[in-house]
Amino acid sequence: MALFITFEGGEGSGKSSQAKALYGKLKRQGIPAILVHEPGSTPLGEKISRLLKWAQTTEISPISELMLFNAARSQLVSQVIKPALQDGKIVVCDRFTDSTLAYQGYGRGLNLETIEQINSLATQGVEPDITFLLDMPVEAGLARKTARAPDRFEKEATAFHKKVRQGYLELAQREPERFFVIDARKPKNEIAAIIWQRITG
Numbered sequence: 001m002a003l004f005i006t007f008e009g010g011e012g013s014g015k016s017s018q019a020k021a022l023y024g025k026l027k028r029q030g031i032p033a034i035l036v037h038e039p040g041s042t043p044l045g046e047k048i049s050r051l052l053k054w055a056q057t058t059e060i061s062p063i064s065e066l067m068l069f070n071a072a073r074s075q076l077v078s079q080v081i082k083p084a085l086q087d088g089k090i091v092v093c094d095r096f097t098d099s100t101l102a103y104q105g106y107g108r109g110l111n112l113e114t115i116e117q118i119n120s121l122a123t124q125g126v127e128p129d130i131t132f133l134l135d136m137p138v139e140a141g142l143a144r145k146t147a148r149a150p151d152r153f154e155k156e157a158t159a160f161h162k163k164v165r166q167g168y169l170e171l172a173q174r175e176p177e178r179f180f181v182i183d184a185r186k187p188k189n190e191i192a193a194i195i196w197q198r199i200t201g
Helices: 016-027 043-056 062-086 099-105 112-123 138-143 158-174 188-200
Strands: 003-009 033-037 092-095 130-133 179-183
Touching: 003 099, 003 112, 016 033, 016 092, 016 130, 016 138, 033 062, 033 099, 062 092, 062 099, 092 112, 092 158, 099 158, 130 158, 130 188, 138 158, 158 179, 179 188
Parallel strands: 003 092, 003 130, 033 092, 130 179
Antiparallel strands: none
C-alpha cells in the first residue's frame, strides 16, 4: 500500500523523533517502509544540507536557500521517494514542501506562489497523502534545542520562528483534509499513539 507521509513543525517540535518512531513501528509490523529527511537522504542532498545548515562564512540569500532546498528535494524525489512509492512502500519523510513555504515563504518573506511553482517542479507531481504538523509555542520548542550548537535556522530571531509557526497553521487551515495538527507538548507516547490511530483508523 503506497502512502506518502510527511512530518512538519518548527524547531524542537519533535517531528524527527515521531517520524523515526512511526517508521520503526511500521517495520516491526512487517510493513514495507522507508524513512527519509529533508534536506538529505541522498549523497547530493547531504552535501546541500551541510551547506544550508552549517555554513559559517557563506552568506545564503533567501532565493538561494529556496533553490538549494529544491535541488536536494528534486534529487530525493527522483532517486528515492518516487521509486519507493512505485514499489508500493510507505514513505515517511521528515520535512517536505510545506517546510519551504513556512520557512522561505512566511519566514523569509518570499512570494508563496513562486515557491509553490518551484516546489512543484522539484516534486514532479509527488504530494503527501498525510501531513502531521507538530505544533507548539516557539519559545518552548527552541528551549528543547539547547543540547548542541544551533544551526543557521535555529539561530534566527524568535520573530522569524513565530512567522514560521503562523505559516504552518495557515497552511493547515488551507488543506484540512491533508494536514493533521497535533499539540507537540503532549507526551511522546501519546503523540505516537495519535499518529498511529490516524494512519490505521
